[in-house]
Amino acid sequence: MQFKLVAFGLALLIIGLVTYASIPAVHTTPIVNEQFVWVQKGVLVQGPGLYETPKNITLFPGTNNTLHVNVTQSQPTGGSSSLRFELYELNKSQTCPAAGESTILIDRSVSDKQPFNLTLTSEGTYCFVFDNQHSQSSSSIDISAWVSSRTDKVLVARDGSANTAGLGLGALGLVVALWGYSRKSIIPWE
Structure with missing residues (x-):
């Protein structure tokens, strides 16, 4: 047994295994969930008049939920319109909109094509007006409304290039240690 080769091989083996075990490779995968709330084309809003409809919105648990609303307005008669889009959260009432019992979330005028985004914190009935x-x-209104959520799935693995190098160094150390153990000792005084 050649002690220097065995010691050198064991040192390489230990350094390689420590390198493999101590450097994690973190993989992040985005997970996107979507569910449609309301999709309809050709909703006719008379002038002067209101169009109201309640929609039940269910949220994805444990994530940040965003309501996306795309509204496209067109004029069948070619005239101009001062159409407004309003979104209410119905607290206790199920009628659309109940003054004093509803929380207004969006109140904006609509141009030809208008996107609206809103972070939702509670599920329930919402009134689209x-x-x-x-x-x-x-x-004439074309509307599409959907709820989306995004989370990141994190996976910690040992499959990075530093981990592979650590395994290779450990394997080389094992080979050197075994080779040194199998060699005949050199005794200088013989």
């Missing part, structure tokens, strides 16, 4: 009371012409 198209207000065309200040116009004499009707508007």
